[in-house]
Amino acid sequence: MEIESNFIKTIMEEDLKNGKVKEIVTRFPPEPNAYLHIGHARAIITNFELAKQFGGKTNLRFDDTNPVKEDSSFVDAIKKDIEWLGYKPAKVLFGSDYFDASYDLAVKLIKKGLAYVCDLNPEEMREYRGTLTTPGKDSPYRNRSVEESYQLFEAMKNGKYKDGEKTLRAKIDMSSPNMNMRDPVIYRIIHIDHHNTGNKWCIYPMYDFAHPLQDAFEGVTHSLCSLEYDDHRVLYDWFVEKCEMEHVPHQYEFGRLNITNTIMSKRYLKQLVDENMVKGYDDPRMPTLAGLRRRGYTKESIVNFILSTGLSRVNSTVSSEMLENSLRDDLNQKVKRVNAVIDPLKVVITNYPEGKVEWIDVEYNPDNLELGSRKIAFGRYVYIEKEDFLEEKPNKKWKRLSLGIEVRLMQAYFIKCNEIVFNEDGSIKELHCTYDEKTKSGSGFDERKPNGNIHFVEATTALPATFNLLEPLLIDSDGKKDLFSRLNLNSWNIFNGFVEPSLEKTHHLERFQFIRKGYFATDYDTKDNKLVFNRIVELKTSFK
RNA sequence: UGGGCUAUGGCCAAGCGGUUAAGGCAUCGGACUUUGACUCCGAGAUCGGUAGUUCAAAUCUACCUAGCCCAGCCA
Numbered sequence: 001m002e003i004e005s006n007f008i009k010t011i012m013e014e015d016l017k018n019g020k021v022k023e024i025v026t027r028f029p030p031e032p033n034a035y036l037h038i039g040h041a042r043a044i045i046t047n048f049e050l051a052k053q054f055g056g057k058t059n060l061r062f063d064d065t066n067p068v069k070e071d072s073s074f075v076d077a078i079k080k081d082i083e084w085l086g087y088k089p090a091k092v093l094f095g096s097d098y099f100d101a102s103y104d105l106a107v108k109l110i111k112k113g114l115a116y117v118c119d120l121n122p123e124e125m126r127e128y129r130g131t132l133t134t135p136g137k138d139s140p141y142r143n144r145s146v147e148e149s150y151q152l153f154e155a156m157k158n159g160k161y162k163d164g165e166k167t168l169r170a171k172i173d174m175s176s177p178n179m180n181m182r183d184p185v186i187y188r189i190i191h192i193d194h195h196n197t198g199n200k201w202c203i204y205p206m207y208d209f210a211h212p213l214q215d216a217f218e219g220v221t222h223s224l225c226s227l228e229y230d231d232h233r234v235l236y237d238w239f240v241e242k243c244e245m246e247h248v249p250h251q252y253e254f255g256r257l258n259i260t261n262t263i264m265s266k267r268y269l270k271q272l273v274d275e276n277m278v279k280g281y282d283d284p285r286m287p288t289l290a291g292l293r294r295r296g297y298t299k300e301s302i303v304n305f306i307l308s309t310g311l312s313r314v315n316s317t318v319s320s321e322m323l324e325n326s327l328r329d330d331l332n333q334k335v336k337r338v339n340a341v342i343d344p345l346k347v348v349i350t351n352y353p354e355g356k357v358e359w360i361d362v363e364y365n366p367d368n369l370e371l372g373s374r375k376i377a378f379g380r381y382v383y384i385e386k387e388d389f390l391e392e393k394p395n396k397k398w399k400r401l402s403l404g405i406e407v408r409l410m411q412a413y414f415i416k417c418n419e420i421v422f423n424e425d426g427s428i429k430e431l432h433c434t435y436d437e438k439t440k441s442g443s444g445f446d447e448r449k450p451n452g453n454i455h456f457v458e459a460t461t462a463l464p465a466t467f468n469l470l471e472p473l474l475i476d477s478d479g480k481k482d483l484f485s486r487l488n489l490n491s492w493n494i495f496n497g498f499v500e501p502s503l504e505k506t507h508h509l510e511r512f513q514f515i516r517k518g519y520f521a522t523d524y525d526t527k528d529n530k531l532v533f534n535r536i537v538e539l540k541t542s543f544k
Numbered sequence: 545u546g547g548g549c550u551a552u553g554g555c556c557a558a559g560c561g562g563u564u565a566a567g568g569c570a571u572c573g574g575a576c577u578u579u580g581a582c583u584c585c586g587a588g589a590u591c592g593g594u595a596g597u598u599c600a601a602a603u604c605u606a607c608c609u610a611g612c613c614c615a616g617c618c619a
Contacts, residue, residue, distance in 0.1 A: 004567080005558060031619055066618065122617060131615055133546045167617050177547040179615050188617035207619050228613050231548045253549085255612095260555080308568055310557045312550090315612065319555050322569045332582065367582070399580060410578055441578065453578045516579045543580045 001304050003049050006311040008252055012054055012222060021221040024056030028082070028089075029063045029211070032074040032195075034266045035281045035288045036081045038302070038323075042257040045306040047224055048087040059218055060089035064096050065210045067194040075195075077281075081289040085299050091218075096196040098214050102205045103157065105213060105243045106168055106187055110149050114242050115186060116142055117152035118169045125167075128174070129182050135175035136182045142171060156189055159202045163189050170209070172238065180235045184208055212236040216245035223251045227315060257309060258317040261472040262287045268484075277487065278473070284523075284534050285473050285491055295470065296511055296521025296536035301327040320472070324537040331511055331519050331536075336364040336371055339410075340499040340514040340533070341457045342467045344383035346430040349415060352380040357458060360441065362411045365513075374502040377458035378412045383498055385517075388454045389431065391420060399452030401431075408450040410515065414439035455515045462498035465531035468523065469493040499531060506531065513539075 003009055015021045026047040030036065036044070051058040060082060064070045082089070109115035118141045120128060130136030144152075149168075156166055168187035176182055186209035191202045215223045223236075230253045240248055258264055263272070264287060272278045272286070281288050284295035292302065305326035309318045359375035384401065393402040401407045406416040412435075419432040439445045471491045503512070506522045514520050518539050523532040 010560090029619090033619085063619065069618070118617095120617095125617075126615075129615060131546085133615095135546090136615090164617060169617095179547080182615085185617050190617085204617095206617075211619090227549070229619090231614060233548095255550085257556095308556085310568090312557070314550060314556090316556060319569060322556075325569060328581090337579080337581095366578095397580085408578060412578095450578085452580080455579070513579085513581085516581075539579075539581050541580060 001307050003046070003053060003307055004310065007313065008046070008222065008224065008254065008311065009050060009053075011252065012050060015221070016054060023221070024051050024054040025058070025219050025221045026051045026056065026224060027059040027061050027215065027218060027220050029061045029095075029214075030078050031063045031066075031070060032072065032078060033069045034074060035269070035290055036078055037264055037269065037286075037288045038259060038262070038292060039257050039264045039287075041085070041289065041302055041306050042254075042309075042311070043224065043226075044082060044085060044087065045303055046254070046311060048085075049303075049307070050222075056221075057090035058087070059091045059093055059220070061093040061095060061214060061218070063207070063211070064094050064194070064196060065204050065207060067190060067192045067204065070195060072195040077290065081293075084289065084293055085303060093214075093218070094196055095210055095214055096194060098210070098217055099197060099201055099205070101217065102210055102213055103203075106205070106209070107150065107153065108244075109170065109186075109242060110153060110168075111146060112242065113146055113171070115168055115170050116144050116149045117156065118142070118167050118183075118185075119165070120167075122164060125185075129179070130174070132179070138174050139169070139183065142183070153187070156187070156203050157201070159191070161189055163191055165189060168203075170238075172235075178231050178234060180208065180232050181238075184235065208232055208235050209239055212239045212249065212251075213243060213245065215249035215251075216240055216243075216247050219247050220249045223249045225251060225253055226256050227253045227313065229253055253313065254311050255313055255315040257306070258315065259287070259323060260317060260320050261474045262320060263474060271484075272473070284468070285470050293509075294524060295534050296509060296519070297327055298330050298511070301330040304330065327519060327537050328540065331513065333365070333368045335511045335513055335519070337366075337513040337515050338364070338500055338502060339376065339455045339457050340465065340467070340497065340503075340512075340517060340520070341383040341385055341455070341462075342469070342495045342497045342514075342517055343386045344457075344497045345386045345389055345428065346459065347382045347384055347415070347456070348430055348432050349380050349382065349435045350418070350432050351434045354380055356380065357460060360411055374500075376411060376500055376502075377461045378409070379458045379460060381459035382409065382456045383459055383462060384409075384431075384454055384456045386428075389417070389428075393451070400454055401451075405451050406436075406448070408439070408441075408453045409435075409456045410453045411441050412456070413437070413441070414448070414450050455517075457498045457500050459498075461501050463501055463504060463531060465497060465499045465503075465533060467495040467497060467520070468532065468534045469495060470535060499533075503531065511536070 028047045048058045118139050128137050167185045169183045172181045174182045187203050233251045236251050282290035282294045305323050357379040363373045364371040388400045415433040415435045417433045421429045423429045474486045475488045510522045519536045520533040523534050525532040
């Protein structure tokens with residue numbers, strides 16, 4: 001799958017064609033302060049795929065200019081997620097790699113009279129900044145001499161001041177209608193150890209200053225970011241120009257990706273983890289890449305999903321069905337289709353000999369013969385799904401088992417239900433059925449049509465298994481209620497049932513289609529004698 | 545109320561002055577079917593509104609409307 005036409009691809013094509021750039025260089029710049037989620041996947045995939053399609057390259061650059069928020073524990077998780085998606089960065093870099101260079105450029109701006117040290121405290125600075133509709137006022141320190149600002153900045157660097165005591169600001173225009181241009185802070189004092197540079201620095205550059213310079217140092221041609229940076233672009237260009245960067249990168253903004261019923265905010269994700277509403281960042285219900293991976297989503301399904309949603313300058317909310325579709329689409333041909341009974345109901349085939357079990361050879365996937373075949377068992381005792389039986393056939397559309405009704409156990413025989421055995425509490429204990437030897441699958445029997453086909457597992461050879469049926473963490477609402485009141489308290493449903501014996505030696509993250517039940521993946525919790533499967537998505541159904 | 549951005553079927557999204565306005569998801573019909581799956585057919589928009597420019601506009605212009613973003617020493 002390739003990226004189809006979008007405005008950034010068009011820009012790149014033109015830039016290449018008219019010689020504006022010789023090669024496409026992009027970068028993915030996560031801040032190492034959180035796990036990546038499916039929303040980030042759009043940025044990752046867009047950056048890497050676009051560069052790849054034009055024979056260019058993409059760097060991974062950790063944007064670590066704020067040591068109070070960042071830490072290296074996220075670095076490895078982020079690397080792993082990107083690698084999982086199948087991308088290899090041309091280089092792995094850190095914003096902190098450029099602290100020296102960035103400091104020199106700050107000095108350069110001071111020397112050019114384009115930056116000054118400001119003594120305003122945060123409250124004062126806010127007052128001086130003005131509002132959206134009223135212009136700001138010049139800082140009283142704005143006209144400090146170049147030499148004084150330089151000395152002060154040196155002193156800032158050398159730890160002479162406490163956090164917040166002074167800042168270095170760009171001298172631009174306090175009356176600009178664009179708030180970003182009202183003398184933005186470009187360096188602030190933070191006395192905290194940095195995960196990479198330790199205590200070497202106590203001043204750190206701001207994003208708006210650091211980012212364009214990093215892009216320029218790396219030769220990034222197309223610096224892609226989200227829409228909210230649109231009105232930072234003029235500042236981005238200002239820094240590149242005033243710092244006289246040799247290479248001139250350009251910023252382009254695209255819309256963020258949201259998915260229906262999905263929490264996509266760092267804050268809520270963190271809160272879910274911190275308050276134990278989920279089992280960690282890799283909880284299979286989480287929209288993090290780690291969560292989706294554990295749930296069983298394939299990287300192909302993620303990449304195809306992102307590519308199929310396209311890209312534009314609109315913040316979009318895509319239906320979660322689209323993600324699910326891309327998983328089904330990916331796994332349909334790829335994966336073994338096997339039998340699992342999630343919510344078992346015991347059936348006794350009264351006319352089948354006690355103690356006899358026959359084995360039937362069945363293809364793993366009729367649409368992909370390369371997957372081979374295995375033997376499935378049939379015998380006197382089998383399990384079917386509870387939901388595949390109703391005492392009385394409710395209507396003509398009911399294509400499952402009922403009293404007096406005959407269905408086919410897929411790949412085996414027709415069975416007819418003759419008797420329901422009840423428990424004392426009135427619930428169904430088991431079904432007594434008879435099978436018809438003539439109806440064996442593959443025999444060509446066509447004298448009668450069964451009332452549908454249901455799946456089953458032979459009871460004496462079945463393997464017990466646990467099934468996690470996961471639902472969205474968020475319940476639909478009219479959008480008025482806050483996220484936590486929309487939390488789905490029944491998002492993790494556990495069922496204990498059985499799978500066919502061929503699954504005995506499954507491994508973590510092996511995917512299957514459990515016939516008629518959906519796509520499942522073997523969970524990390526699976527041990528030698530304990531099988532656990534997560535349902536990735538259900539099968540589509542037109543059953544109404 | 546200042547500035548920026550956006551507006552194509554239910555949800556995404558192509559389209560860049562002349563096409564019967566791509567495609568995907570969803571939906572609704574129908575065919576096929578040992579998964580109510582898959583697959584296959586078929587159905588649906590005149591492009592936020594108005595007024596212009598033009599032989600011709602979703603594509604250009606103006607105005608209007610609606611939504612999103614910006615007043616961190618966050619990114």
